[in-house]
Amino acid sequence: MLETKTLDFTVGEFATNPDRFAGVSISEMVRHWSETIPDETAFVTPESRVSWKQYDAAADAIASALDLAGEGYGHVAVLLPDTAVFHAALCAAFRTGRVAVGIGSRSGIREISHLIARSEASVLVTTRTLRGVDTAELVASLRAEHPGLDVVFADERADVSFERVSANGELTSLPVEPKQFPATSPCFVTSAVSMLNSTSGTTGLPKLVTQTEDRWVGFSEIAAEAAAIGSDEVFLGAVPAPFGFGLWTSHFLPALLGARNVVMERFDVSVMIELIERERVTALNCVSTQFKMLLRSEAAESADLSSLRFMFTGGEAVPYSEALAFEQRTGAAVLQFYGSNETGAVSVTTVSDDSDTRLKTCGHVIDRMQVRVFDDAAKEMTGSVRRGQPGVNGPLMCQGYWGDTDANDELYTDDGWMLLGDIVEIDETGRVRVV
Structure with a gap:
């Protein structure tokens, strides 16, 4: 067993002393904040707020359901909205020693089935509805193609259920009794592959990119330095959570800082503008298409966007005229990385x-x-x-x-x-x- 680390980080310390965080996982950071600032907000959606204590409890509840999938360690496919429940599922996989397979919430059945087969995932974590659509038909289709697939249904409020189809085809629901897990598994160190995600923006069936905690913590350190990040940042992540851009902007950097992160299940530019104003967002993370939509939105004309200090963007060549217009309109610096999901930042x-x-x-x-x-x-x-x-x-x-x-x-x-x-x-x- 790994020894339990005693963490003594303070909110925002990662920005000034990142070397102290070497070898610490995001799962451990979530546990740390749940114990030191339990009632502070970790995630905000248009309708709800999730505290660090609730985030940690959701991770443990999903881990408890994964524990029912049997002894040994396997891969778990994660098909969830881009809200706190996705991040809780990544922590749950880490706590149970399972490699998470991040699947974009807009993926079609053929892509999802391919990723489950390629990764040899034995468990699917999803939710009863996804992007406003009941997932019952999707789950039934996946079970038909992958008969041994266990399914965990979860949400960020730690409402979790576990289902298995027996050898004779009967559906069995097992009771999930939440328990607290160690924040890290004896199977994992932060340099080990703990997640796979699919390539994006390609033709044909996607490939699976190997991810470690260390690479995205390192990425977050460079981002914190580039943006001169302080201890009181409020993030808004408008990009899909399972991919590289979404991972460091929503899963890693806010948790390392102990910062609030504003997320949406489905992107809507008017809602994004409302959230920036309401939550006094300082750090916006979106692709070029999304900030161009903001500039052209009537809602942005009268909105108070003065809280914004910087925006990380990318996903395509950043257009000069629109980037300049964004800086002039908001006073926020437009920043970008060049690289890929595979290479990280160049x-x-x-x-x-x-x-x-x-x-x-x-x-x-x-x-x-x-x-x-x-x-x-x-x-x-x-x-x-x-x-x-x-x-x-x-x-x-x-x-x-x-x-x-x-x-x-x-x-x-x-x-x-x-x-x-x-x-x-x-x-x-x-x-x-x-x-």
């Missing part, structure tokens, strides 16, 4: 960058990441200005695709550098532009 813009660097480039190459640039013949480019396909190495990288040798052969160079699919130019000052 470059970042910061609040201290000049306007041209911040809005017309992808920022400077991150010091702790090594970047090479290859031409069409896979020859490394040299010189003060380099243009070609980037390959990276460093601590923010994933550990490759899960169970997919052919895809890994395409992802890596022969000497182990991870490739991106873009053509970039890196100038003499180390600034990156996607060309």
